Amino acid sequence: MSAPRNLVIATTGADDTTHKEWIAGARDFDLMLVNYGVPGRYAEDADFFLDASGFKYEITKDAIDHYRDLVMSYDVIWTPDDDLSVSTDGINQLFAVFHEFRLDLAQPAMVEANFPVHYPHPFTRLRYVAFVEIGLTLFRQSVLCELLDTFKLTRSGWGLDLLWAQRLLGRRVAVIDEVIVRHMRPCDLENGSYYRKLRGLGIDAREEMEALIDQYNLRTTITARQFGGEYASTRHALAGRAFQNLRWGVVRSLWNKIPSRIARVIGNQT
Numbered sequence: 001m002s003a004p005r006n007l008v009i010a011t012t013g014a015d016d017t018t019h020k021e022w023i024a025g026a027r028d029f030d031l032m033l034v035n036y037g038v039p040g041r042y043a044e045d046a047d048f049f050l051d052a053s054g055f056k057y058e059i060t061k062d063a064i065d066h067y068r069d070l071v072m073s074y075d076v077i078w079t080p081d082d083d084l085s086v087s088t089d090g091i092n093q094l095f096a097v098f099h100e101f102r103l104d105l106a107q108p109a110m111v112e113a114n115f116p117v118h119y120p121h122p123f124t125r126l127r128y129v130a131f132v133e134i135g136l137t138l139f140r141q142s143v144l145c146e147l148l149d150t151f152k153l154t155r156s157g158w159g160l161d162l163l164w165a166q167r168l169l170g171r172r173v174a175v176i177d178e179v180i181v182r183h184m185r186p187c188d189l190e191n192g193s194y195y196r197k198l199r200g201l202g203i204d205a206r207e208e209m210e211a212l213i214d215q216y217n218l219r220t221t222i223t224a225r226q227f228g229g230e231y232a233s234t235r236h237a238l239a240g241r242a243f244q245n246l247r248w249g250v251v252r253s254l255w256n257k258i259p260s261r262i263a264r265v266i267g268n269q270t
Contacts, residue, residue, distance in 0.1 A: 006030070006095040007074040009063060011056045012082040013037020014193075018184055019045060025088030028095060029078075032071075034063040055198070056081075057134070057160060061151035064144075075099070077144055081135035083185035094138065094179045097126060101230060104143045104171040105164065107136035108179040115223050118175055124229035126174040131165040131223045134158075136181070143168065156198055159209035162218045169222070177229075 006029035010019055013036040023031055023045060033046040036059060043049040050066055052059040060079055064071050071077065076098055078091070086094075086108065098106050109120035110133070117129055118136075134157050139147070147167065150160055165173070189195050189205075198205060212218065 003028070004075040004095070004099050005073060007032060007071065007077045008091065009034065009060055009071075009077060009079050010082050011036055011052075011059055013041060014082065014185075016185060017042070017082040018085050019082055021085060022088060022091055027088050028092045030074075032063060032067070034059050055155050055157065055194075057151040057157045058155060061148060064148065072141060072145075075141055076138055077141060078138045080181075081183065083183055084136070084181045085184050086179065086181040090179045090181070094176055097176050097178055098138055098140075101126060101174065102172060103138070103174050104140050105132055105168055105173045106138045106176055107132040108181045109175055109177045110136065111180060111182040117224055117226055120180045121175075121177045121229070124177045124231055126176045126178070127229035128172070128174050128227040130169060130173060130225035130227075131161060132173060132175065134161040135183075137161070137164075143171075154205075154208040154212055155201075155203050156205035156208050158205040159212035159218070162209075162220065162222065163212060163216055165222045166216065166218055 008022065008029050009032045010017075011034045012019055019031070019033065019042070030047040031045070032048040032050075033042050035041055035043070035049065035051050036053060039051045048067060048070065050063045052062050054062070057079075076095055078094070080086075090108070094106075094108055097103075103126075106126070107118065110118045111120070113119050114133060115131070117127075117131070118133060121127055147164055150163055153163070154160060186192070195205065213220070
């Protein structure tokens with residue numbers, strides 16, 4: 001049996017891209033760069049390359065359409081943001097775990113994640129969840145085909161991951177704790193170049209997401225769902241469950257300290 005084929009597709013063009021870190025060692029994946037910057041920039045780093053104009057997921061779809069037969073020859077495709085810090089070995093392990101557990105959709109654990117469920121867990125190899133974040137997503141090739149029609153529903157990309165979660169509810173979706181990544185570029189909704197470019201075109205990312213939520217009746221509570229995990233050993237399983245209980249115990253104790261009126265207000269907004 002031939003080895004699984006893995007592909008990384010990243011949109012890049014900025015000075016501070018981290019993709020060179022990804023390819024510094026011996027790799028079990030190919031790299032496709034979709035360049036939105038100076039034409040031809042970073043072409044020498046890629047196995048496959050395309051100059052394009054637009055925002056991340058719309059030009060990712062353009063690249064997949066352009067290289068359709070090629071992309072469909074891969075088993076798993078990762079579409080990371082171009083500022084993620086992770087080693088070649090880390091990416092190799094990410095793909096290996098994805099294949100081992102026959103996942104449909106996944107992401108690595110994330111330092112300073114936007115959603116608590118995506119923070120690294122010290123005792124699990126992976127945890128099954130309902131939702132993974134758009135800047136970190138690994139797709140099984142067949143699942144990528146299922147979701148391609150969504151890639152241009154919002155120009156900002158906001159809300160697409162909520163739609164994917166709803167479409168794939170009940171499938172094998174996971175956070176892979178064995179690989180931890182970090183964003184190296186601060187997320188600046190006011191002055192970041194990405195959001196300034198959106199505003200210059202009259203696009204509000206939050207409004208796009210809210211419109212998508214209304215159109216497809218999406219539930220934002222899906223971001224917190226977790227369904228157990230895979231442990232390296234029984235010892236890790238016992239420690240992991242104790243850790244989970246301790247963590248929720250702390251959360252509950254803090255919640256109980258909130259005045260009841262404030263708690264009711266917060267509860268009504270979730």
